[in-house]
Amino acid sequence: MDELEPEVIEDFHHTPFATPIIGVTGGKGGVGKTTVAVNLAAALAAHGLRVALVDCDVDAPNADILLGLTLADEVPVTVTRPVFSPDRCTDCGQCLSVCRLHSLFRPRAGNITLMGECNGCEACFLVCPADAIDREQRRIGAIWKGGADSLTLYTGRLDPGLEEGTLVVRRLRERVAAEADRFDIIVIDTAPGIHCNVIEALKGVSLAIAVTEPTPLGSHDLDLILSLLAMFRVRGTVFVNRADLPGKIDEIEELAARRGMGVEIGLPLDRQLLDSYVHGVPVVHLHPHSSAAMTFAGIAGRITGEFIP
Amino acid sequence: MKEIVILSGKGGVGKSSLTAALGTLLGRRHSLVLADTDVDAPNLHLVLGAERLESSPITASEKAFVDMDRCVGCGLCTDVCRFDAIIGDSRPVIARYSCEGCGACAIACPEEAITIRQVTNGRLDIMAAGDHRVVSGSLDIGASSSGRLVDVVKRRARELAGELGAGLILTDGPPGIGCPVIATLKGADHVVLVTEPTPSALSDLGRVVEVVQGFHLPLGVVLNRADIFADGRGQVLRYLDAHRIELLAEIPYDPELPRALARGELAVTARPDAPSSLAIRALGKRISDLIQRNGPGRAISLKTMT
Amino acid sequence: MKLCITASGPDLDSTTDTSFGRAPWLLIVDTDSMAVGAVENASAAARQGAGIAAAQLIADHGAEALLTGRVGPKARAALDAAGIRIYEGLARETVRDALRRFMQNPPVADRAAAAAATGGGGCRGRGPGQGRGQGRGQGQCMRGRR
Numbered sequence: 001m002d003e004l005e006p007e008v009i010e011d012f013h014h015t016p017f018a019t020p021i022i023g024v025t026g027g028k029g030g031v032g033k034t035t036v037a038v039n040l041a042a043a044l045a046a047h048g049l050r051v052a053l054v055d056c057d058v059d060a061p062n063a064d065i066l067l068g069l070t071l072a073d074e075v076p077v078t079v080t081r082p083v084f085s086p087d088r089c090t091d092c093g094q095c096l097s098v099c100r101l102h103s104l105f106r107p108r109a110g111n112i113t114l115m116g117e118c119n120g121c122e123a124c125f126l127v128c129p130a131d132a133i134d135r136e137q138r139r140i141g142a143i144w145k146g147g148a149d150s151l152t153l154y155t156g157r158l159d160p161g162l163e164e165g166t167l168v169v170r171r172l173r174e175r176v177a178a179e180a181d182r183f184d185i186i187v188i189d190t191a192p193g194i195h196c197n198v199i200e201a202l203k204g205v206s207l208a209i210a211v212t213e214p215t216p217l218g219s220h221d222l223d224l225i226l227s228l229l230a231m232f233r234v235r236g237t238v239f240v241n242r243a244d245l246p247g248k249i250d251e252i253e254e255l256a257a258r259r260g261m262g263v264e265i266g267l268p269l270d271r272q273l274l275d276s277y278v279h280g281v282p283v284v285h286l287h288p289h290s291s292a293a294m295t296f297a298g299i300a301g302r303i304t305g306e307f308i309p
Numbered sequence: 310m311k312e313i314v315i316l317s318g319k320g321g322v323g324k325s326s327l328t329a330a331l332g333t334l335l336g337r338r339h340s341l342v343l344a345d346t347d348v349d350a351p352n353l354h355l356v357l358g359a360e361r362l363e364s365s366p367i368t369a370s371e372k373a374f375v376d377m378d379r380c381v382g383c384g385l386c387t388d389v390c391r392f393d394a395i396i397g398d399s400r401p402v403i404a405r406y407s408c409e410g411c412g413a414c415a416i417a418c419p420e421e422a423i424t425i426r427q428v429t430n431g432r433l434d435i436m437a438a439g440d441h442r443v444v445s446g447s448l449d450i451g452a453s454s455s456g457r458l459v460d461v462v463k464r465r466a467r468e469l470a471g472e473l474g475a476g477l478i479l480t481d482g483p484p485g486i487g488c489p490v491i492a493t494l495k496g497a498d499h500v501v502l503v504t505e506p507t508p509s510a511l512s513d514l515g516r517v518v519e520v521v522q523g524f525h526l527p528l529g530v531v532l533n534r535a536d537i538f539a540d541g542r543g544q545v546l547r548y549l550d551a552h553r554i555e556l557l558a559e560i561p562y563d564p565e566l567p568r569a570l571a572r573g574e575l576a577v578t579a580r581p582d583a584p585s586s587l588a589i590r591a592l593g594k595r596i597s598d599l600i601q602r603n604g605p606g607r608a609i610s611l612k613t614m615t
Numbered sequence: 616m617k618l619c620i621t622a623s624g625p626d627l628d629s630t631t632d633t634s635f636g637r638a639p640w641l642l643i644v645d646t647d648s649m650a651v652g653a654v655e656n657a658s659a660a661a662r663q664g665a666g667i668a669a670a671q672l673i674a675d676h677g678a679e680a681l682l683t684g685r686v687g688p689k690a691r692a693a694l695d696a697a698g699i700r701i702y703e704g705l706a707r708e709t710v711r712d713a714l715r716r717f718m719q720n721p722p723v724a725d726r727a728a729a730a731a732a733t734g735g736g737g738c739r740g741r742g743p744g745q746g747r748g749q750g751r752g753q754g755q756c757m758r759g760r761r
Binding site for chain 2: 161
């Protein structure tokens, strides 16, 4: 894709609040993004900050599990669905021709039905000369809030079988934005990949931590996410998880260096980390003196020093 | 022709490694084509050490374009866009990563300054891994419409399987449950879900199971790294039991696997007697039987290699 | 009866196309007079919803039945809503031959056949050129599955 317009980049970095945002992302799935996000959030909270952790992996959200939290305060996310009134329809067929998803069907004159997928674009409403379309709200997922005191978790979930994940991420980010002033720092956990959900999740981050692992797959996918960060001019740093794996760390260092990013070699997969992972307690709390906990405390200290006035 | 799709919900549980191993094993008995629909982060070719034969751009996305000579800056386009894809105060700029190409802005524009055009959003690669072909899609950086990219990959894989007389398409799917997963499931015959014995993986498994069941597709589960956490294994087995889902295999954790991967080897061929390789071989046989076990309405049997 | 056959060209000597939504031509044959109307499928290359769009096209042209290879779930729902009968299992041959076979052995419409054949081996002729060795299934498909 061509370079982005300066307006698009500016809009991407704009937030309606002053609270700094740290994004945790990484391209490849299963490299430990959520582990890093959860433990970083816990370590920041241990520093005395009021932290919002936002799980934007609306396809497969797991931060609540790793924190051992019960989600509450559900707000459904809905999208407009058109409902056609045969009484008012003049059978002009304009809605049929503007629906670019070809989702509308007219089995008989004056009888339009939504047959296929609808992304809620509302183009049909714009062309209907007879005001014959009513709005209905269709649920596509929900967002939750949980936790207490210094660490608040916000989570979004796409309802299984639906495709509008990006909209759930957008609503989730809006909810956090509305309450951002209550926090000193926001940590965002993204989905794997480089698609629109990931881009939406990373909007306005001051720093993106790209988590990877030293395998050929990890390097390959790291390159993709670093390209995305570069495209949106996001400041990034690389965190190497599973440092015990036999792959080439120098390959990762080279990829990061090419984009002027630093590399943090952290976290071999040790017993304590696995313990924390499966028991739903951040390692920072469960084994505060483990090397993993120390690593996160160190990163939290540096982030606090840089982003918290 | 049969299409078997491998999914997991959670990423990084071993989909690509398992697809590569199964492809290699099943490829000895069946003529097959491999497909990678994880267009965000396609990895199957890396595990297989596949070589690219051809590569072409895919134009499977639509975006709005504004003719600035006609634009009068009325802002109606920004008002009607339901995807927050139009930014800018005095002149509209399309944030392409948010634009769905729905055309609402073009309808609203009184100056007819906006057109919807097709744009390239990825690439389609055809690769060779030994005797087998791999069809793989990759999303361009910053592009969208990954589901439509998946449609193209699948269509090409079917065409190629037709040309080669292959009776099986084995697809390495994307993580999650969103549009590329749904596009991957369309037209599939059987689904293999990979998971591991952790609470996160089980939670994600439950979500992808719901999606697959919505398609009324037969499914089975492979428990990878089955021995890393006994309690987690118990939870997965209880879940499968409660939902009457078939457990196809338990594959033990193999610390050699990452080393084999780093060397560009497939453990299942390099170390055929390792416990994990034996488990995958048994799984391969089981899937081979599954392919031949006919579901309703699917009577086409596989062409068997001689 | 007005029967729609999916085709790769605009006349009876064209080859059939076994996909519905993506067939370039939709031939509407009046089986009483044998008059043929050719409708170009403008949505054949649509990124999405080609099946529903094709269903709309043939419904607008008054088709009462459809003979094609395979119909996807959305197109099926649309065709059902329009009361168009679906006959799947079209083979790759000339439209003329397909029509002749259809007329000689009127097949069971899909829904009825599906109900009658629960548990039996169904048959779906699939995509163009997929089928070394698939010919065996197709004649049987056309004649229903009792």
